[in-house]
Amino acid sequence: xxxxxxxxxxxxxxxxxxxxxxxxxxxxxxxxxxWYKQESGKGPQxxxxxxxxxxxxxxxxxxxxxxxxxxxxxxxxxxxxxxxSAVYFCAENTPGNDMRFGAGTRLTVKP
Amino acid sequence: xxxxxQTPKHLITATGQRVTLRCSPRSGDLSVYWxxxxxxxxxxxxxxxxxGEERAKGNILERFSAQQFPDLHSELNLSSLELGDSxxxxxxxxxxxxxxxxPLHFGNGTRLTVT
Numbered sequence: 391x392x393x394x395x396x397x398x399x400x401x402x403x404x405x406x407x408x409x410x411x412x413x414x415x416x417x418x419x420x421x422x423x424x425w426y427k428q429e430s431g432k433g434p435q436x437x438x439x440x441x442x443x444x445x446x447x448x449x450x451x452x453x454x455x456x457x458x459x460x461x462x463x464x465x466x467x468x469x470x471x472x473x474x475s476a477v478y479f480c481a482e483n484t485p486g487n488d489m490r491f492g493a494g495t496r497l498t499v500k501p
Numbered sequence: 502x503x504x505x506x507q508t509p510k511h512l513i514t515a516t517g518q519r520v521t522l523r524c525s526p527r528s529g530d531l532s533v534y535w536x537x538x539x540x541x542x543x544x545x546x547x548x549x550x551x552x553g554e555e556r557a558k559g560n561i562l563e564r565f566s567a568q569q570f571p572d573l574h575s576e577l578n579l580s581s582l583e584l585g586d587s588x589x590x591x592x593x594x595x596x597x598x599x600x601x602x603x604p605l606h607f608g609n610g611t612r613l614t615v616t
Contacts, residue, residue: 422602424604424605426607431609432609432610433503433505433591433593433607433608433609433610434544434591434593434605434607435503435607436604436605436606439604441602479543479544481605488534488546488549488557488559489534489546489605490546491536491543491544491546492543493542493543494542494543
């Protein structure tokens with residue numbers, strides 16, 4: 391069936407390095423995508439979103455890339471900081487359907 | 502702070518019991534969503550309400566039910582609880598009926614422990 395998934399369940403990076411978190415989706419009808427950050431003991435927090443008519447969107451230290459050809463989404467975090475340590479989820483929304491979340495990637499930032 | 506309020510934060514109960522989880526959406530949001538998150542798992546969509554009406558249903562068990570009241574707060578009722586129901590339950594809200602072009606805003610969840 392249609393699903394949202396992540397390539398890597400865990401990612402460990404050095405403080406100051408850039409992080410890239412990947413997400414694969416299989417529903418070609420999905421047209422809106424979101425990245426969430428979940429810290430321990432908290433609910434998912436919106437980071438950045440992108441619509442399917444775009445292939446790149448930038449925020450503060452974060453960039454989301456969308457490749458519709460291969461149904462791939464990525465989140466790039468520049469100059470990763472200890473406070474970036476969390477679980478990151480991608481989510482997809484298909485018109486008329488609920489928002490579906492991937493399994494999550496745990497990002498650990500080493501000092 | 503997302504503006505979404507969930508109570509209680511923690512709930513410990515025994516198998517076979519019934520509990521009610523409460524959610525107040527962000528001011529102005531008409532849609533409320535419920536998600537279940539088991540240990541180190543993703544978010545499983547349970548159910549969505551929009552302006553008091555059920556709009557979408559996900560993997561919600563028959564033992565579970567929800568409703569949205571005229572003041573837009575929502576309650577998730579879990580009955581005949583089993584050990585496997587232990588999880589974090591999140592509520593999220595959004596302004597519109599669908600998630601299209603509108604991110605969900607999550608509360609900090611209710612941690613349910615069934616013993």
